[in-house]
Amino acid sequence: MLTIILVAIIALLAGLAAGFFIARWYMKKYFEENPPIxxxxxxxxxxxxxxxxxxxxxxxxxxxxxxxxxxxx
The missing domain is CATH 1.10.20 (Histone, subunit A)
Known part of the structure; x- marks a missing residue:
């Protein structure tokens, strides 16, 4: 039971970190291609x-x- 909870927490943290860096990369690329001004x-x-x-x-x-x-x- 404890291992399932630990794996779930680790997976959640890894997913959050990966999502943050993917979103950051995507927004940088978007603003380079489409400048806001x-x-x-x-x-x-x-x-x-x-x-x-x-x-x-x-x-x-x-x-x-x-x-x-x-x-x-």
Whole structure:
């Protein structure tokens, strides 16, 4: 009886640990492929700050964001 309980607890802990690392890996991959900030969102934020967003400025901001993501790896 004691061995069944110990095996169940060990299996539960192993499952939780594996689930955590799999979920973490999946979310990292998802956010690399689908960044949470789009060019339209940047354009909207710049307009709210009183700046007139040009395509050149949007491209600069997006490229700097991508460079920051690569540095974090």
């Amino acid at each position: 789009s060019p339209d969102m940047i354009k909207q934020m710049m307009a709210q700050m009183g700046q007139k967003p040009s395509q050149k400025k949007l491209n600069q901001v997006m490229s700097s964001m991508k460079a920051q993501q690569k540095k974090k790896k």
